[in-house]
Amino acid sequence: MALLILFAAALAGGYIFPWWWPAIAAYGIGFWLPRNAASAFASGFAGAGLAWAGLAAFLDWRNHHLLSGRIAALFHLQTGWAVVALTGILGGLMGGLGAWAGYALRAYAMPRPAGVATVPVGGTAGSLSADGETGIPDSPESADTDADPDPGRTAAT
Amino acid sequence: MNPKSRPGWIKPVALGGALVLFLVLIDSRLGPLPSLGRFFNPFSGFWLNADDGRPKDVKLRAPGLNETVSIVFDKRQVPHIFAQNAHDLFFAQGYITARDRLWQMEIQTLAAAGRLAEILGPEMIEHDRFQRRLGIPQAAGQAVEMMKKNGESWQAAQAYAEGVNAWIAEMEPGDYPLEYKLLDYAPGHWTPLNTALLNKHMQWTLSGMGDDLPLTNTLSKFGADFIALYFPERRGDVPTVIPSGTPWGPRADSSSAAGPDSLGGFFRSIPFLRVPDPDLRDSAAGGGPTKSQPAPRSKGPASPDPLPVLPKSPTPGNGSNNFVVSGSRTLGGHPILANDPHLDLGLPSIWYEVQLSAPGIAVYGVSLPGAPAVVIGFNRKIAWGMTNGNDDVFDWYRITFKDSTLGEYMHGKQWKPTRKVVEAIKVRGGATVLDTVVYTHQGPLVLKSQERPANRNSPSMHALRWLALDPSDELLGFIRIMKSRDYGEFSAALEPFHCPSQNFAFASVSGDIAMFHHGLFPRKWKGQGRFTMDGSEPGNDWSGWLPRSAEPAVRNPAQGWLFSANQTPADSTYPFYLGSGFADGQRPKRLAQLLSESDSLTPDGAFRILMDDYDMHASELLPALLERIAKAPLSPEDSAARRDLAAWDYRHTAHGKAPALFDAWWRQLYRAIWQDEFGADSTHYQWPDKDRTRRMILEEPDADWYDNITTSPRETLGFLAARTFREACALTRTGGKGREWAAYRPVQIRHLARIDAFSSLGVESGGCGDCVNALKSTHGPSWRMVVELGQEPRGYGIYPGGQSGNPGSAHYGEFIRDWAGGKSYPLLFLRGPGSEAGAISYRISLRGK
Structure with a gap:
């Protein structure tokens, strides 16, 4: 869910707002939707990254990979696809960091009420977006994230 | 890790900080890299320059136009502009040239103006200082004043500027050419001054040369005899631009023709100059044996340290070819004209092909992005082509100053005040640099004591006398040339064209062929300015100009053909000294051989001559x-x-x-x-x-x-x-x-900013510096054109580039392969916007208010 919303926001807002828009959008969405840090980062990275890489890939295809080849040479990359990937990574890092930071603020400002049960689920971007849609409750499961549950989950789903 | 072991606010603050840090990192320019965030943003960064190659017919409103203008693009993306009046024509030319070539247009003029540090930062300060010291920005300002006085050129440059600015106003930052995004700056406002600066840039390329300084060093090391023997002023075996035997003086065709009888009288009416400086005269005049000092082989007495010579900027050996053959020696019975100006090969190409049509104007040819009109081309009545004249209009004078303030200098046994101009060089990411340019009556002092600018050739404490620093209006010349309908109009049209001197080849549908070695020529004593000169001696100053009627020119010679290849313009019977930097190499000899052997030339044959690779x-x-x-x-x-x-x-x-x-x-x-x-x-x-x-x-x-x-x-x-x-x-x-x-010898067509990724390196083609196809590694035929002057002139041409200046466009370098292979394209000269629909790619209609 967070991934799709960010993907759409990054695309729509990209034509209106400055280049750092995905970071702002991801921050807001990270605050609003995800249930744990890993899912925040992953959905943020994937949402914004796919928006940037997707648009770049479309423009590249329409251009018969002419410009991407030249930019690849400029940055000492092997192929134009690396330029598309780099575009995605830059967008993705903005989205991922933004969503994670947004999520962290939320976790600090509105901590989860004690005693709410959690059910572990996978932490990948794909399963997270599916989670949002099916309403399966999630849980922070990984060791590298803090065990801050998402108190806003009910509101979000 | 136990989250309770540290305060809860640390995490959101740290992550927020990391986010901001990351954004700042990809926002800033690191070394030569652009801001990655801006540059890779697929909504406004470089991806928007990935041209989809699917142009569509469009109708645009362009306030500022008087009437509607139709621009028809052919399959090679050449615009054919049809306007109802001259203003709208030049407006549309500016508009469409800016659409295709804006970055190139602007960077060339900024370079000429000495304003690159504004964009590229402190490392360009010395480049900019040198441009200011040459006096180029000042001279461009004076050229604008001259255009204003002349009217016609000013109106053209103004209309062109309006068109350029109309295009700039239409762009969002995402539409900017790629290089603006890479270097992270925005296009400035375009004015006629930019056009004047472009002209100065061309004058520098084509007349800012000479070997005065290294030759003077050689003179002082080896002596006058060595110079006389090993630096002959002319080679006897190279045919001159104007064939031997051509009478000098007012031409029989000019309205004020005085007739052959009065030729002697004519030349007597131009006072000859005395040679003032005995030291110089001996060597300058080709080595009088007065000083029988043998050339010292280095075991001789030590000669003074030479003044340092730095690699020259305008390429020595710059050259070009043009030729005209009369109908009596062509298969079709019509004159054929051919031209290939040799210049530094670059991308975007120095040339932009265009057809201009308005009442009184119908011309096809190549234009210089940044200037209205067509430089080399043809209309329905005439064709013309140019090679560089190589006359010496760039001289150095040793200046003796009274003291280190450079406030007064010696001239004619008197101390005279200098003029000082303070130039402000703006620097991106740095403080503005102020530089004082000192002028004597000769010109600017380019290098003060001990100064060593990067990569140029100029002596320190010498003033520069350079024709390009005098006001002139070459644009007016080009506007009149492209409107000319016959020999008389063409000859008159050349009048405002002063610098750089050119060999203008001319042919008309009425059967005339002609060659003009034309420019403004200072009246010089023999050898004047070949070496650096004593600036305190008034006799070394330029004194006046040769009248137009003294220029070497010829019309319809008996041999039926004419050519130029930057060689000596006139044989030894020509009474005036024009310089000694003419390119009397093997190229003119070969051209003369090919032309004299060819008695039934075809356009194809003319093109094969341009491609000749015999050394x-x-x-x-x-x-x-x-x-x-x-x-x-x-x-x-x-x-x-x-x-x-x-x-x-x-x-x-x-x-x-x-x-x-x-x-x-x-x-x-x-x-x-x-x-x-x-x-x-x-x-x-x-x-x-x-x-x-x-x-x-x-x-x-x-x-x-x-x-x-x-x-x-x-x-x-x-x-x-x-x-x-x-x-x-x-x-x-x-x-x-x-x-x-x-x-x-790989041919390298390099991007103007020397970005390899935007260059075409390793192009395979024949030719050599001594061949007619004078293709060297980075320098060579920048536009090959052949025109047959039948009832309907038919042109063929090609240049090593493409109409688009966008490295992300398929049209950026699309002609290079055919150019390297020696092919040419038929040039589509349209009667009207609706003709030859099958050859048209798309149309733009520009509507006024």
């Missing part, structure tokens, strides 16, 4: 050189190379191996002959040129110069030839085989 330097020299090494002991591999070289047909084809070996051999030999005499600081001196050295090898096989003076045995020509042949074999051998010419 007369090699054909004259190589047999004699091979003779010298006939008995030299060589390895089996080198012997085989010698046999291959002996079988060479002297053609510089792309895949031949002999041309690479010969070229390497010649370079090694030339250096082996002269390097020792000129010593460690040899680059500060002018060396005898290729042609004189070849003549020496052929005619003076026992000259002293072959001996290497730094070794005790006496080297002979045969010894040097054999040694350098072995060196050349080793140099050109890769993997046991000789190297092909195209690999030895």
Whole structure:
């Protein structure tokens, strides 16, 4: 869910707002939707990254990979696809960091009420977006994230 | 990790900080890299320059136009502009040229103005300072004032500027050309001053040359006899631009023709100049034997330290070809004109093809992005082409100042005040640099004491007298040229064109052919300005100008053909001194040979002449050189190379191996002959040129110069030839085989900002500096054009680039392959916006209010 919303926001807002828009959008969405840090980062990275890489890939295809080849040479990359990937990574890092930071603020400002049960689920971007849609409750499961549950989950789903 | 072990706010703050840090990182420019965030943003960064190549017919509103303008693009993306009046025509030319070439237009003029540091930062300060010291921004300002006075050129430049600005106003930052995004700046407002600056840039390229300083160093080291012998002012065996036997003086066709009887009287009416400086006269006038000082071989008395010479900017050996053949010598019975200006090869190309049509104007040709009108081309009645005139209009004067304030200088036994102009060089990411340019009456003091600007040739404490710093209005010339309908109008149209002097070839549908060696020529004594001069001696100053009627020109000569290749314009009967920097190489000899042999020329044949890759330097020299090494002991591999070289047909084809070996051999030999005499600081001196050295090898096989003076045995020509042949074999051998010419001399068409990724490197093509197809590594035929002047003139042309200046467009370098292969395109000269619909790619309609 967070991934799709960010993907759409990054695309729509990209034509209106400055280049750092995905970071702002991801921050807001990270605050609003995800249930744990890993899912925040992953959905943020994937949402914004796919928006940037997707648009770049479309423009590249329409251009018969002419410009991407030249930019690849400029940055000492092997192929134009690396330029598309780099575009995605830059967008993705903005989205991922933004969503994670947004999520962290939320976790600090509105901590989860004690005693709410959690059910572990996978932490990948794909399963997270599916989670949002099916309403399966999630849980922070990984060791590298803090065990801050998402108190806003009910509101979000 | 237990989250309770630290305060809860740390995490959101740290992550927020990391986010901001990341954004700042990809926002900033690191070294040469652009802001990654901005640059890669697919909504406004470089991805928007990925041209989809699907142009559509569009209708646009362009406030500022009086009437609607139709712009029709053919399959090669050449705009054919149809306007109802001259204002709208030049507006549309500015608009559409900016659409395709804006970055190039602007960067060239910023470079000329000495404003690159504004964009590229502190490392361009010395470049900018040099441009200011040359006086170029000041001179461009004066040129604008002159255009205002003339009216017609001003209106054209104004309308062009309106069009450029209309395009700029239409762009969002995402639409900016790629280079703006890469260098992270925005296009500025365009004014007629930019057009004037572009003209100064061309004047610098084509007239800002000369070897005054290195030749002066050679004079002081070797003496006047050496100069007289090894730096002849003209070569006897090269045909002049204006054929020998052409009468000088007012031409029979001009309205004020005085008739042949009065020619003597005419020239007597132009006072000849006395030669004021005895020291200079001896050498300048071609070496009077008055000082019988033998050329010292370096064991002689120490000569003064040479003034440093830095690699020159305008390429020595810049050249071009043009020729016209009258209908009596063509298959179709119509005159044929051909032209290929040789310039630095670059991307985006220096040329932009265009057809301009409005009441009273219908012209096709190439334009310079940044200036209205067409520079080389044809209309329905005439065709014209240009090569550089190479006259000496760039002289240096040694200045004696009263003191270190540079406030007063000696002239005619008097202290005279200098004029000082303060130039402000803005610097991106740095403080503005103020620089004072000191002017004497001759011109600007380009280098003050001890100053060493990067990569230019100019003596310190010398004032520069340069014709390009005088006001002139070449644009007015081009506007009148493209409107000309016959010989008389063309001749009159040249009048405002002063600098750089050009050989204008002309042909008309009415059957005329002509050649004008035209420019504004200072009246000089023989040899004046060949060496640096004493600035305190008034007799060394330029004094007035030759009248137009004294220019070397010819119309419809009996031989039926004319050509120029930057060689000496007129034979020794021509009474005025124009300079000694003419390119009397083998190229003009070969051109004359081909043209004299051709009595039924076709446009195809004319194009083949432009592509001719026969090297007369090699054909004259190589047999004699091979003779010298006939008995030299060589390895089996080198012997085989010698046999291959002996079988060479002297053609510089792309895949031949002999041309690479010969070229390497010649370079090694030339250096082996002269390097020792000129010593460690040899680059500060002018060396005898290729042609004189070849003549020496052929005619003076026992000259002293072959001996290497730094070794005790006496080297002979045969010894040097054999040694350098072995060196050349080793140099050109890769993997046991000789190297092909195209690999030895790869053609490099480099992006203007020297960005390899936007350049076309390793283009394979034939040709050589001494060939008619004078294609060197980074320099060569920048536009090949042939026009047959039948009832309907028919043109053929090609340039090594493409109409689009966008490296992300398929049209960026689309002509390069065909250009390298020697092909040409028929030039589509449309009658109206609706004609030849099958040849049209798309249309733009620009509507006024």
